[in-house]
Amino acid sequence: MTRKKIVAGNWKMNKNLFEGKQLVSDILESGLELRDDQEVIIAPPFTSLELAASQLKDSKNIFLAAQNCHQEASGAYTGEISAEMLKGLGVRYVILGHSERRQYFGEGDALLAQKTDIVLKNGMKVIFCCGEPLQIREAGTQNTYIQTQIEQGLFHLTEAEFKNIVIAYEPIWAIGTGLTASDEQAQEMHAHIRSLVAAKYGDAIAEATSILYGGSCKPSNAAGLFSCPDVDGGLIGGAALVAQDFVGIIKAR
């Protein structure tokens, strides 16, 4: 079973319309040649999705992701964006459960389970993020911490639904800090996550689930991380804002 090898760029709250257009053009013009089992995902802010969709319309395996969506289908939720609106723009993935959403916007497991449902209901896929803070890593309880996040956010799904989930392991202490998890730390956690999926959904689904690493991933450390057997690619923050670095990471995969 070959699972998808994915490099996804999460731009967070960066790049205005013009800067975003330039970044997508630079990525497209970099001469990337992707294998059939490889996917690249670009997650710009909402304001750039439509333009990026038009730029990516002829790309075979470069897809668009949104960074969030609301849990309700529609209605009086001023300032929010629905899954259906994203679907209509040609968005293929929605990132949910990023530690910044959990930390700054109080998003908890029950809400994330609801958001997961509405994204899947609209025919898109979810990049579901999990990750422990430093004090949990220091206490050595990261495995149970991640288990809770995954069980609460995802394990209500049916097998058929779960096939549309990509998991991203992003230790909070490695995000934007320059501190990367070592290859061994990443592999150990990814194997743990895959074993949780296997116990719930069986080996075939676990083997087919892409599990990405995120946290200070750069061209210089990507090859090591991506060579770990259970690391199927990366969710990239800072380095996704510079075409050359993002492309360098994709080439490491």
Ligand code: 13P
């Ligand atoms: P950095 O690559 O900037 O550490 O961010 C990782 C991340 O949060 C991607 O979602």
